[in-house]
Amino acid sequence: MIEGKQDESIIIGELLKFGEFEKFYHAEWEPRKRNGATIDWYIDPSCKGFAAQGFDEGKPFIQLRRLPKTFDDAFLAAHELLHVIKYVDKQYLEININNTISQCYEDGEIIDLAIRLGSLFDDPVVDRFLQNVYNFYPAHHYTKVVIPDTIKSLNSVGDQKYDLPRLKQVLFYAQFALQWDSITDQKALREWRALKRRYLKIRPLVTKMGEELFSMMNKDGYETLEKQRPLFNKIVNKYTIDGYKLSDIFRI
Numbered sequence: 001m002i003e004g005k006q007d008e009s010i011i012i013g014e015l016l017k018f019g020e021f022e023k024f025y026h027a028e029w030e031p032r033k034r035n036g037a038t039i040d041w042y043i044d045p046s047c048k049g050f051a052a053q054g055f056d057e058g059k060p061f062i063q064l065r066r067l068p069k070t071f072d073d074a075f076l077a078a079h080e081l082l083h084v085i086k087y088v089d090k091q092y093l094e095i096n097i098n099n100t101i102s103q104c105y106e107d108g109e110i111i112d113l114a115i116r117l118g119s120l121f122d123d124p125v126v127d128r129f130l131q132n133v134y135n136f137y138p139a140h141h142y143t144k145v146v147i148p149d150t151i152k153s154l155n156s157v158g159d160q161k162y163d164l165p166r167l168k169q170v171l172f173y174a175q176f177a178l179q180w181d182s183i184t185d186q187k188a189l190r191e192w193r194a195l196k197r198r199y200l201k202i203r204p205l206v207t208k209m210g211e212e213l214f215s216m217m218n219k220d221g222y223e224t225l226e227k228q229r230p231l232f233n234k235i236v237n238k239y240t241i242d243g244y245k246l247s248d249i250f251r252i
């Protein structure tokens with residue numbers, strides 16, 4: 001089995017078999033690559049989703065659970081690649097963390113919250129762009145993977161009692177609602193509405209808070225960095241965990 005750091009050509013070679021990815025790659029990544037942008041690619045069977053993205057001493061990497069085979073795999077790889085593109089273009093929120101406060105929490109808890117805040121802004125924008133410009137089909141991944149995973153999670157836990165885990169539930173709800181906002185597939189939308197009913201029954205408080213955050217994001221707009229900055233500040237001034245305002249923990 002292939003594992004560990006990979007030559008980019010091996011992974012891209014598989015991905016280019018999908019016409020949507022090929023168009024996306026040539027138009028979006030190749031020009032940046034010519035300007036010196038690079039990515040390290042890894043195959044890691046323990047990767048939680050199919051794909052994940054991160055930085056190693058400032059250098060972007062993408063890891064995949066295995067070599068890409070399906071159209072959904074190509075969509076998820078494109079999703080991570082678009083995160084890297086936003087990083088290369090400096091079109092993302094750079095969230096700084098207050099270390100004194102983050103030390104009061106378990107290792108990685110506050111970093112994880114910062115990542116979720118970033119995803120709240122970026123993931124809906126990334127998926128909408130891949131769908132509308134390059135004809136990827138996020139609705140398939142949402143219905144086949146994200147909804148079943150969410151149902152499993154709903155069946156095991158309701159509204160979290162403590163601020164931090166509950167806020168993470170709220171951020172996830174609002175992000176997913178924003179991601180569904182650009183979906184037009186009626187059959188998929190029925191599944192999303194059924195999931196929302198289940199949410200309301202099992203996590204009533206999270207649903208209420210998540211809907212409120214969703215409406216606020218939609219009203220103010222979050223597509224560009226110029227819109228994201230004031231909205232980010234509004235959000236960190238609105239929410240608190242354990243008596244700390246998020247604005248005391250996070251700064252952009």
Ligand SMILES: [Zn+2]
Nearest residue numbers: 079083119123
């Ligand atoms: Zn993402």
